[in-house]
Amino acid sequence: MGVLLVTLALIWWFRPSARPPLTVGGDLPGPCRDFSFEAVPYVVCEIDLRSYDVAVFHAGADGRAFGSLEKFDMAMSGEGRPLLAMNAGMYHEDLTPVGLLVKKGREVAPLNLADGEGNFFLKPNGVFLIGKDGKAAIMETNAYAAAKPDVAFATQSGPMLVIDGGVHPRFEANGTSRYVRNGAGVRDADTVVLAISRSEVSLGSFARLFRDALHCPNALFFDGVVSALSNGERMIVGGKYPAGPIIAVSAKR
Structure with a gap:
């Protein structure tokens, strides 16, 4: 029981104790635009996979997590900076992913089918x-496992935000839990839509x-409070927040 309680405590992954000021600046990457919905401002990035590559990152060649979008952008500078980068999944205090992470076809962290506390476990995930x-x-976790x-x-x-x-089904229409949030949707097999709120x-x-x-039939919540977006050189939304998994978009070569 003691081990279980420690494990569940760790799964309340690291969060800042207070909400730091939101950074809003920089130039929007090419696939992105400002957008407003239900009086909330967003940055929305519509990614055509026939023109752009989308990849998931977590750690550098030394095996250590990048730790933030700023550090990721600096690490990528010698390889050609991505057009944009965004935090892309929840993490434990040591920045290891809470759930599945696959990079270049290699499983870095396994699929997590457990029950627990927190948004990650608000199933279906x-x-x-x-x-x-x-x-x-975007697949529901049990469907992916099968x-x-x-x-x-x-x-x-x-x-999951949207399921088919x-x-x-467990969301209130407009609940009292309010944070800067980010996530991803898939409109069709060739179109990924990333979104982050500015408030x-x-x-x-x-x-x-x-x-x-x-118009995404399936969409997935990535995170809140620590949500951030960079254009490969500077932050567009968010600050020096910690990051576990990172999604990055670059033009096809």
């Missing part, structure tokens, strides 16, 4: 993936953004 065929999908898709990149998070066209938003409203305005 799910997996964002890019298949080895270059196609995108299908065992052949993936190049994947990150597990939770809760329906908002997560605090409820999960219900955030889910409707993906379903009603961005």
Whole structure:
């Protein structure tokens, strides 16, 4: 029982004790635009996989987690900076992923089917993936476990925001839990939609953004409070927040 309590405590992954000021600046990356929905401002990035590559990152060549978007951007500077980067999944205090992480076809962290406390375990949760065929999908976690898709990149998070066209059944229409939030949707196999709010938003409203305005039949919550977006050189939204899994977009070569 003691081990279980310690494990559950760690899964209340690191969060800042207070909400730092939101950084808003820089130039929007090419696939991104400012967007407003239900009086909440967002940055929305619509990624055509026929023109852009989407990949998931976590650690550098030394095996240590990048730790933040700023450090990731600096590490990538010698390889050509991505057009944009965003935190892409929840993490433990040591920055290890809470759930599945696949990088370049190699499983870095296993699929997490456990029950627990916190948003990650607000089931159904799910997996964002890019298949080895270059196609995108968001799958509910149990469906992913059953299908065992052949993936190049994947990150597990939770809760699902939109599931086959329906908002997560446990969301209130406009609950009192309000944070800056970010997530991903898949409109079709060739179109990934990333979104981050510039101000605090409820999960219900955030889910409707993906379903009603961005037309994504499936969408996945990445995180809140520590949500951040960079354009490869400077922060667009967010500050020097810690990051576990990171999603990055670059132009196809």
